[in-house]
Amino acid sequence: MDLQRAKQLVAQGESKTIEFKRKVAHPDKIVKELVAFANTAGGYLFIGVDDDGSIPGLKFPEDEVFAMDEAIKKYCHPIPKYKQEIVPISSKKSLVVYHIPSGQNKLHYLRQNQHMKHGMAFVRVDDESVKASKEVKEIFRRRWTNRNIQFNFGDKEKFLMEYLQEHDNITLKEFRKLAQLNYYKASKTLIILVLANILTVTPSGKRDIYRLKNNY
Secondary structure (H helix, E strand, O other): OOHHHHHHHHHOOOEOOEEEEOOOOOHHHHHHHHHHHHHOOOEEEEEOOOOOOOOOOEOOHHHHHHHHHHHHHHHEEOOOOOEEEEEEOOOOOEEEEEEEOOOOOOOOEEOOOOOOOOOEEEEEEOOEEEEOOHHHHHHHHHHHHOOOOOOOOOHHHHHHHHHHHHOOOEOHHHHHHHHOOOHHHHHHHHHHHHHOOOEEEEOOOOOOEEEEOOOO
């Protein structure tokens, strides 16, 4: 990546696919962004850029790269595919750019320590990386495996569709309460309807938002 291309991307601001960090002060926290990119649509992590989009750069970019690469090996499971580049912005300063490609088709986790089997999965929503709920993780897994979606349109599905015709959205907790369902049935219903392209889900940690797709 050359400086012109880097500036073009930085000018777009932070988004679903772009994240800025001034420096690698806490690499264990920064790699969360890479995990979220890998689990969603890919993206670019710029190190040496302030939140407002200004580009002070880094005097010793190799030190930042070493810290990041060690953190990726230690905290990411599995390690996502990525490309790392050092982009000079002057004779004394550079940017570090991590590009995470899309289409990795497996869940990546952030482990707090190397003894954890998995850890926490994160996904990208707008310009934030949020923890993926059990439902979102299941939706991602089943989308990647291309399983056929079959379900019976029963009373609970009818109730949900009628509710969403009158209301903008619903959460799992609200659906459980209104439809008087246990957790398993309510969760499974929402997952299946998202996979069937009847609902959309906006991940929000413990309070994912479900809506009807525009064509329903």
